[in-house]
């Protein structure tokens with residue numbers, strides 16, 4: 001294999017070895033805040049997500065299974081892949097799929113990403129919602145998939161009300177202690193492009209529809 | 218394949234003079250109109266979203282973002298070293314490339330070692346800079362651009378004309394023709410239909426590719442993470458499906474910590490497309506771990522210098538703070554007038570390209586770029602990291618004079634002008650002579666409706682002025698004469 | 711000269727100018743680009759703690775664009791001036807105002823009795839002048855001026871107000887070439903005409 005330039009040689013061009021000022025940088029995150037914790041986060045999230053062209057639906061915890069099977073009957077997918085870390089939630093989703101006549105494929109992701117190209121819907125949990133932007137934050141920790149939200153033509157996400165952060169900065173100022181997942185993604189709307197004459201088209205490479213069941217306990 | 222012409226457009230014979238491509242743009246109203254309407258709309262949108270979100274806080278945020286970037290650049294060695302260490306800690310590999318040929322060799326070697334046949338690539342300016350696709354294809358690796366705009370540009374064997382919206386110079390008909398010809402599909406002008414055709418064609422490529430290549434919007438030194446911002450989802454697919462992921466990145470992409478990222482995320486999409494956030498923001502930290510069900514098994518970073526360390530050492534290092542949002546291109550009246558990026562004869566176009574290209578590729582090779590600006594400052598105002606681009610044009614012009622890239626006639630004219638202005642007597646003589654000369658010219662021209670107060674044709678060096686404008690004759694009495702007669706005598710007479 | 715990179719020449723001129731205006735309390739110019747040059751660039755032409763730099767900073771501190779002077783030094787309120795001036799006009803803010811900070815001109819124009827201001831859609835776009843830029847790249851420059859004129863014409867204004875000699879010269883010349891009956895003038899001229907200090911035709915002569 002071609003090795004390229006050595007690290008020492010490469011770094012030597014970038015200035016002296018010791019940088020006394022390095023790491024000495026404090027920044028003012030509050031400058032960036034657009035939504036504070038005092039706001040109605042649920043309402044803001046619903047509004048932003050809908051404004052982006054996603055389809056958020058508020059459901060009570062006790063009717064999650066029913067609402068999900070209703071939504072699945074509407075969407076009528078033949079097959080699905082699941083990326084859900086919690087066993088209980090997975091059983092709930094499987095029951096909902098069963099009653100909607102939808103076949104779960106590869107629920108444990110054992111076939112990797114290849115299988116995801118053949119299913120109609122990806123069903124995932126998320127780690128956060130962001131009220132400011134209407135974004136969903138997903139990560140690949142705890143056996144979750146990197147592709148389930150992206151490869152199938154429809155994405156269905158399950159978000160719990162208490163997972164909603166006020167502002168994007170809250171995510172970045174809160175992380176740090178816990179180990180970073182291999183892949184994190186902020187999903188802010190369905191896949192879209194305006195490359196051809198500025199005309200907006202959704203569903204370019206990723207899903208054309210993003211449904212969110214927002215669970216209120 | 219695509220690259221003979223691409224090479225020609227963005228990697229022209231040097232030294233490169235803009236003249237011919239300016240003429241071409243002047244003759245191509247459709248292209249100029251397309252570029253003008255798209256960029257002007259984006260420029261308006263950008264101003265609106267900033268006014269609606271950060272409002273009067275925006276200048277302070279810009280300064281904070283610029284400060285973070287300046288800190289990174291001041292300590293770039295430290296942060297690159299740290300980044301490389303963090304990547305290795307996660308099981309990734311970092312390669313260092315002094316120039317683009319070396320970077321491409323490393324990438325081709327990785328592809329060969331993996332036996333890669335098909336590569337999916339997301340949009341990346343630094344791979345354009347290195348002409349990576351050409352080298353991969355020469356090595357027998359089919360390489361497909363997956364950003365819709367880049368895909369169409371690639372089908373047309375054309376070159377991108379904007380750093381964010383690469384097919385800004387093309388309309389839907391061009392897109393339809395390219396797909397009809399290259400993919401043997403029915404001709405369409407409907408953007409949704411064309412997008413659907415591209416989607417199904419590219420899905421197949423994503424599914425079977427064994428190599429995925431991306432650029433980087435940001436690299437996080439502290440965690441060894443890669444940040445990618447896209448709207449289409451092509452970057453996510455390019456770097457999730459294939460077994461091997463190679464990242465091409467310029468060294469200036471590194472920022473210290475994950476917690477610095479929201480500054481740039483909140484600025485980037487607003488500045489580039491007027492969105493609060495791009496649809497997908499991926500943060501990737503290392504190759505697939507044993508507990509991950511999917512994702513590439515290998516992750517390589519190729520960090521590229523290619524002239525950047527020279528810029529870093531110069532007094533123009535601020536230019537490396539650029540986050541490639543494209544706002545300065547959208548704001549620039551010259552970019553519009555020349556019909557987009559191709560006129561710049563380089564991968565980076567618009568104001569940032571005009572400042573950076575001469576530094577990366579030789580001042581003597583791009584004599585026009587620092588000059589072709591009215592210094593109106595729209596680019597500086599648009600820049601979310603507060604880069605004073607006009608100041609850099611002036612610095613480059615100064616360097617052109619010092620290196621005698623500017624012709625003797627101009628140098629002589631300025632010396633004489635400076636000399637005459639320094640002396641009150643010479644100045645008065647000069648301006649009186651000017652008046653007389655203009656008076657003579659006007660008496661020889663019969664103006665519109667016999668108007669003696671206007672000049673329609675002027676000799677060098679004012680000839681260019683009279684191409685499209687008339688010149689009013691100076692007032693009969695100068696301000697100095699008026700001041701003297703009406704307000705008494707000034708201190709220096 | 712500075713903008714073209716001739717810095718030694720520019721600093722020798724700056725030194726002379728600093729000398730010429732030494733002893734005056736204020737320096738007021740009717741051209742935003744001149745004010746911007748003196749204020750933003752002069753001090754940087756000399757090494758930081760030289761006496762020249764000190765003097766250049768002093769000049770910068772007392773130099774104002776005309777309306778700025780009304781606003782910040784004389785503290786005249788736009789509505790108090792209440793000068794009469796009839797006409798339909800549009801306003802072109804000089805690009806150099808970007809570096810001078812906020813632009814008080816629109817509120818002064820709003821305070822003129824009888825003036826009908828029609829904002830143009832491309833108000834902040836450069837007129838294409840840019841000093842020697844217009845001579846070196848006439849095709850780019852004339853495309854820019856054409857875009858600007860189209861925007862001005864869309865307003866239906868008879869007058870174009872600009873407080874920058876460069877922009878005015880360029881736009882006036884371009885209007886004349888196309889036979890557009892649009893007169894350019896600065897706020898100072900409106901003020902002078904409104905106060906009866908200047909006859910309307912004298913300004914054009």
Ligand code: SF4
Pocket residue numbers: 488538539540541542543544545546569596599600601602603604
């Ligand atoms: S120079 Fe500034 S405005 Fe231009 S692309 Fe870079 S960051 Fe954006």
